[in-house]
Amino acid sequence: MRYPPEETAEKHRRILEEAAILFRERGFSGVSVSEIMKATGLTHGAFYNHFDSKEDLIAKSIEEASAKALEAMQPIPQYVKTYLSTEHRDDKGRGCLIAALGGEIAREPAAQAAFTQHVEKTLQGLAPPATSKKGARRQAIHALSTIIGALVLARGVSDPELSGEILREARLALGE
């Protein structure tokens, strides 16, 4: 049956939200369209009323995750600290898009435009043009690269001690 536009828009939002979480948790190919729809309380049939294809959803869900991440950004020192926490390491679904999906995005052309925007905006958030200090841009690239790499390592490694060491040492190497 037909539904009022607000309800439809709300469902659309929730599909995006669930997709953004599930994709970060299990990867693009690790989650089926059906699962995403089920997670939002609908069935697979409704999917194509909201998106053109799974690829389309992937691109849009990256924008969704990006927007939320940019809202929560902080100056470098605090950002590094929360980014390299064990809580972030253990909460992929709500965590950094880049660390969770960067590798797969490199193979998913449909996702790269949104990803590029996200990276550029994140760098600008870390090195505000207002500050415009010499080397601020380089420092942003350096810090972002380091925390992403460290998080990927800390998540992939099965030894909890090594995982913790990586987080800690990367934090210290970035000065606190």
Add this chain to the structure above:
Amino acid sequence: MRYPPEETAEKHRRILEEAAILFRERGFSGVSVSEIMKATGLTHGAFYNHFDSKEDLIAKSIEEASAKALEAMQPIPQYVKTYLSTEHRDDKGRGCLIAALGGEIAREPAAQAAFTQHVEKTLQGLAPPATSKKGARRQAIHALSTIIGALVLARGVSDPELSGEILREARLALGE
């Protein structure tokens, strides 16, 4: 038909080699068992004479890629330079295992033991206990994290200028 042991061993090696390349290029779920076998000149039927399952192959191919990577290791300055080159960025198949598959390995329990070994050995290669300088271990973790993160970013971004900037600035931030 039956084949002499040397031929069989050689085929086994080539399956591993092709798998290690294809997985890095397209991800674990992006490559089928059939494709890998075809790439080595065999058919899918022979696969289970060599490995227990695809998961088994994944674990073994990580060991294969790791061994080759460790052979080619260098002291940090040179390592950083070649790691953050556009050539490495554009040759995922023969490049760093961690940057190409780190994200997926975090979701593949069967792969994590081999991955953990690889990370630990790489760190030891970058911070030789012989050198045993204060902070060598931290420096190794820092450098490795940074180059991995930078490579993931440079590969995922569709703007070639941004991609190049990331490689360059990360290199400079690590002191040339």
Add this chain to the structure above:
DNA sequence: CTTTATACATGATGATCATCATGCTTCCAT
């Protein structure tokens, strides 16, 4: 108050896979 299009559910469809079953041929142990 009709009419129409929308949003959804259920149920195909066709493709892709990992894995298994079978049979043939050749190596190897006896």
Add this chain to the structure above:
DNA sequence: ATGGAAGCATGATGATCATCATGTATAAAG
């Protein structure tokens, strides 16, 4: 030499998907 098993190819099997087709109830347009 000979019986058995190894190594491979071909061809199931069954599961999982993305996507499409259809029916239906209702909101919105006229």
